[in-house]
Amino acid sequence: MEKDILQDIIAQKREEVARQQEAVSLDQLIRLTENLPEGRSMKQALAASPHGIIAEFKRHSPSKGWIHQEADSAVIPPAYEKAGAAALSILTDTPFFKGSLKDIRTARPLVQLPILRKDFIISPYQIYQAKAVQADAILLIAAALTPAECRTLAHTAHELHLEVLMEIHHERELDCLNEDVDMVGVNNRNLGTFHTDPGNSFRLASLLPHDVLKVSESGLSSPALLRELRDAGFRGFLIGETFMRTYNPGRALSDFIQSLKL
Numbered sequence: 001m002e003k004d005i006l007q008d009i010i011a012q013k014r015e016e017v018a019r020q021q022e023a024v025s026l027d028q029l030i031r032l033t034e035n036l037p038e039g040r041s042m043k044q045a046l047a048a049s050p051h052g053i054i055a056e057f058k059r060h061s062p063s064k065g066w067i068h069q070e071a072d073s074a075v076i077p078p079a080y081e082k083a084g085a086a087a088l089s090i091l092t093d094t095p096f097f098k099g100s101l102k103d104i105r106t107a108r109p110l111v112q113l114p115i116l117r118k119d120f121i122i123s124p125y126q127i128y129q130a131k132a133v134q135a136d137a138i139l140l141i142a143a144a145l146t147p148a149e150c151r152t153l154a155h156t157a158h159e160l161h162l163e164v165l166m167e168i169h170h171e172r173e174l175d176c177l178n179e180d181v182d183m184v185g186v187n188n189r190n191l192g193t194f195h196t197d198p199g200n201s202f203r204l205a206s207l208l209p210h211d212v213l214k215v216s217e218s219g220l221s222s223p224a225l226l227r228e229l230r231d232a233g234f235r236g237f238l239i240g241e242t243f244m245r246t247y248n249p250g251r252a253l254s255d256f257i258q259s260l261k262l
């Protein structure tokens with residue numbers, strides 16, 4: 001039987017959040033989020049962008065191992081911004097992706113673009129953490145949550161003025177969409193098996209609600225494919241490895257945007 005990596009990650013995440021909450025209580029964390037600025041709209045940034053690329057900061061992944069071991073969060077996010085990214089995604093999971101909240105804390109004062117906290121969110125505690133480092137949006141992964149959890153977590157995010165990108169991989173997860181979801185992401189990668197197929201975005205495109213901003217995620221390496229996805233209705237494109245596996249991710253993004261010939 002195939003090993004389900006997502007279930008492993010979520011089991012560890014529950015322990016991690018419990019440990020963090022022992023060190024800093026929810027009440028203490030809430031106090032840290034008071035009087036912070038409201039944040040930027042990722043949805044508007046994507047809608048206004050000619051290409052809609054969300055450039056991701058990602059050092060490592062469970063499927064690929066190290067992608068960019070020495071990646072510096074003080075260098076790459078500003079380089080992405082300079083290259084013309086529409087928004088940024090920063091992976092904060094440590095055990096599997098070798099990122100941390102510190103990467104957002106480091107990048108935040110150096111960029112103007114909206115930042116997505118990319119992690120495996122299972123608790124409101126993690127949404128307050130995202131706010132405390134001044135992220136602008138969070139990812140919720142439908143495959144890891146019940147529809148009721150999707151609802152509560154998305155609601156908490158909106159209370160903190162954070163936008164919600166709801167990630168689905170399969171049509172059975174459409175019941176996780178609710179009125180607090182700002183953007184829906186179709187993950188081309190199955191997080192159970194890591195099999196990646198951009199065909200998944202085309203397959204699900206027509207099943208998504210018309211009025212929600214659509215993002216295609218993972219395995220996007222060709223400008224031609226991005227143009228086809230745009231024709232299918234997608235307005236956001238979450239791209240990590242294509243840029244991060246190069247020596248100069250900012251340059252790689254800039255070349256990619258050039259070759260889109262918009």
Ligand SMILES: O=P(O)(O)OC[C@@H](O)[C@@H](O)c1c[nH]c2ccccc12
Nearest residue numbers: 187217218219220238239240241242
């Ligand atoms: O590096 P890629 O193939 O361009 O993929 C980026 C992003 O979509 C991927 O990192 C991702 C999408 N959903 C996730 C959920 C958790 C961790 C990672 C992800």
